[in-house]
Amino acid sequence: MAKLNINGKTLDVNAEPDTPLLWAIREQLGLTGTKYGCGVAQCGACTVYVDGEPVRSCSLPISAVNASQKIITIEGASGKIVEAVQKAWLEHDVPQCGYCQSGQILAAASLIKAKPTPSDEDINREMSNICRCGTYNRIRTAIKQAAAAVRGA
């Protein structure tokens, strides 16, 4: 039985080694904030952090993750940057259907961590997650506001 460290807890996972991390998170651990969108790492709805880096969990088998690696899902995401992003998301009323937003928020927080003052080009390059409702312009505005809040500007 595989062991995964998810949101600070080490958990047993009863699944075949080639099971994508996404489905282990959703079906074995019951954490449904991480979404299935395409299964081929195109849309980013399944984004989680593995050791702080954003990963498309639909295309990462659990055999490629060991118990010492820290997996964080939207339910367990915390800290100054993520919270600033969530706050900005609500202030700019970003979500429409909301299905992609777990992934968008984690991607945005990663971007701000890497680029404390993200330019439009940075946002275009790093925010490749798909939103069918078309919330992109609000996401852009909210990222800039969250980044400013984190910088204390």
Next chain:
Amino acid sequence: MNALDFNRRTFLVGAGASAGGLTLGFSISDEALAQGATPEVNAWVVIRPDDTIVVRIGRQEMGQGTITGLAQLVAEELEADWAKVTYEYPTPGQNVARKRVWGDFATSGSRGIRNSEKAMREGAAAARMMLLQAAADEWKVPVAEVSVAKGVITHKGSNRSTTYGKVAGAAAKLTPPTNPPLKDPKTWTIAGKPLKRLAQDGKVNGKQVYSIDFQAPGLLNAAVKDCPIWGGSLKSFDAAAAEKMPGVKKVLKIENAVVVVADTWWRAKTALDAVKIEYDSGKSANLDSKAIDDMLNEGLTATEAFIGNQSGDVQAAIKGAARTVEATYSMPYQNHAPMEPMNATARWTADKCEVWTSTQNGEAALATTSQAAGLPLDKCEVYRMDLGGGFGRRATSQDYVRQSVLIAKEMPGQQIKLIWSREEDQLRGCYHPITKCKMTGSLDKDGNLTGLHMRISGQSILATIRPEALDKGRDPATFQGLNAGGAEGRLGYTIPNILVDHAMRNPPVRPGFWRGVNNNQNAIYLECFMDELAKEAGVDALEFRRKLMKDHPKHLAVLNAVAEKGGWGKPAEKGVFRGLAQHMGYGSYVAACAEVSVNDAGTLKVHRIVAATDCGHAVNPAQIERQIEGSFAYGLGAAMFQEITIKGGKVVEENFDSYPILRMDDMPAVESIIAPTGGFWGGVGEPTIFVAAPAVLNAIFAATGKRVRNMPIKNTDLRKA
């Protein structure tokens, strides 16, 4: 599990998801209805003892903001405190049991608000009158002496006050007034304001529960592969290997589909991939995009066609013209591809069938459930869950609900969640219909448009999806936005001789209602050709249109608004070019002015679109802006890259790697002009999508001298010749 258990569980799911404050929409509990734990004032309004106002809504939230708008209208008539307003979904079964007191549940055709506002505002106004009467009765004063603000009722004479929550029980016992007067929209203080949406918290912390997230003890999961050949069928399959795989409970044949039921969905899907399946192509072995194109080309000049709009004698006008202009346009199949793939959970027993799903039409889902279950409506129930996008897919067909019920029927008493893979969603879509259009225009010697013939050839949605709605074989929806009259979608030009006709050609690939529906191609065909005519006449594209729009002031007003704000006629930034378009549909008048550039490599960049809408009444301008932006993302992605092609009767594009979706880097800046002129109710979820593509196409011509007449744009080399 009985209904009580379900309701407790649903409540827990909802309560868990609402840690941030406002509750998510969850179904009304039958016990609350039956036992009157919190009695309803009427079908629309429940007021809890803590003064929380629960608005009951038949329409469905799917990201478009309808729920917030309807709640605003109810709160407005009720004189409620907006901070205390939440909502819940009555179930389709409850609607049937109460003689459709909540009306039509269908959430499509941009009618969520416009076709519910009257009943809901009247329900709220009646509730307010009953609440005031209850307070007046308690105080034994004339009702004319009491007033209300933000849910607090006051009698000035005796300096007494109470709240809605305190008198709701007494109000519920009063006889409802008939024809309660409604407020003049000019006096609105909650409706008409740019309020934030209800129930956003769960969408930023992962707690919002979509139907794909449904969980229950002992739940099994199903994966499906339906016959991917349109017009084909399932011939045989070998499940020997799959049946031995971990977690697998059953391999089933459901109509033309192979289904694996397992403990988890991933195991079901993995086992399904191990099933060897053979299909019979039927008549579709040679069906491909070329064969479909040939079929449509034949229709472009066929002698017989259904007439949509005709006046004068267009053939005579063309014959006698100083100059004629001809062009043929085409629109491919496109898939909805909402982020949440199709899914439904069902449980069937001999005397009850229940379904938990995301649908744009709960009543259609209930009817589908009843039919598939072989049980009467009153033995079936559908619990509506939030949608990860709809865009018409979950309105066109409840095929996924039907499958889930047929699967559950094979394992009585077992709750089973069916999830389609993204590939299944692409292969078994209800696609934007395929059409072509031959445009012929005649100009007199002064460059005036004397005649226009639009020959549409291609697929009818209604012929496949709602054949009962055809009018002697004719599909009236084909002519959306091209009609001579009517409040829904009227042509904005007066042309002395006009003929719009349709040679219906229906390939076996299933069509559907796709955000904007037939307005999308009709606006491209007409608005791009208007630019072609203006060019031939040597007249500015705006001036050419204005001459034809004198009798269409609302169409013209939005066009003028975008031209002015978009800087039409003024120099643009170097290398940037503009294009215009206008159209009317779903009761709203819309226009756009797009700015694009095309670099030496032929790469298109859409920089900015100024959009205007006159939707009659603007219930929430902030949410309308979001619909404008969202419709452009959806419409531009389709125009730029999206096409579903067919080979051997099967869809070729199976996932987002071959069916690209517009992303952040292609999203233009959007400036919205919301210009409601009052006196009518138009839709907002769809209309602006019509003008996104034609405005961009006209701007591309200005930038490159190339007319892109075949969608998507990626198939045309935009490098300057």
